[in-house]
Amino acid sequence: MNPYEHKHLRFTYQASIVDFDFPNGWWYPSCPKCNKKLSGGEKNYTCMDHDAITSLPVPWFRLECIVTDGEDVTNFLIFGKTAENFFGSSAHHYVYDKKFIDPSVLPPAMAAKLNKSMIFQLRFGAFRSITNRCEVIITNIFDDTTNKSIHPLETPTPEPKSSATSKTSTPLSSMK
Numbered sequence: 780m781n782p783y784e785h786k787h788l789r790f791t792y793q794a795s796i797v798d799f800d801f802p803n804g805w806w807y808p809s810c811p812k813c814n815k816k817l818s819g820g821e822k823n824y825t826c827m828d829h830d831a832i833t834s835l836p837v838p839w840f841r842l843e844c845i846v847t848d849g850e851d852v853t854n855f856l857i858f859g860k861t862a863e864n865f866f867g868s869s870a871h872h873y874v875y876d877k878k879f880i881d882p883s884v885l886p887p888a889m890a891a892k893l894n895k896s897m898i899f900q901l902r903f904g905a906f907r908s909i910t911n912r913c914e915v916i917i918t919n920i921f922d923d924t925t926n927k928s929i930h931p932l933e934t935p936t937p938e939p940k941s942s943a944t945s946k947t948s949t950p951l952s953s954m955k
């Protein structure tokens with residue numbers, strides 16, 4: 780699938796988040812007007828579009844979700860309002876009210892989202908030359924109510940990859 784031909788395509792994916800990846804922190808100080816990342820540091824915050832800000836910067840979610848469907852592992856990007864809905868409150872609330880100020884330390888309420896089966900709605904984002912692929916942006920996440928179990932990452936399927944039928948069906952346990 781060519782991401783450039785499907786820029787406006789939305790697609791869904793069933794997976795669970797095994798970890799979060801946030802080398803630059805799970806939140807960043809954003810412009811109160813446009814939520815772009817501010818530069819210049821704490822004493823001199825500047826927005827590329829709005830110059831020096833006149834109020835406090837707004838903490839804004841931005842982190843990668845490392846997800847697996849039991850076979851493949853990939854990264855999805857989540858930020859802004861989607862992350863607020865998913866994590867149940869704003870980054871502002873986490874940082875200023877709950878005092879999770881350190882962007883390198885994940886609040887437990889966010890970590891509680893790991894290893895649960897979810898339905899992701901996704902779209903393609905910008906091309907990243909570092910990974911040589913388009914980033915995939917989460918536009919929505921739902922709890923997977925179908926309860927189809929996802930095999931944990933730690934237990935790889937014993938079948939060789941060359942096998943024609945790689946899908947194994949999990950037997951329904953204890954049918955009474």
Ligand SMILES: [Zn+2]
Nearest residue numbers: 810813826829
């Ligand atoms: Zn701005």
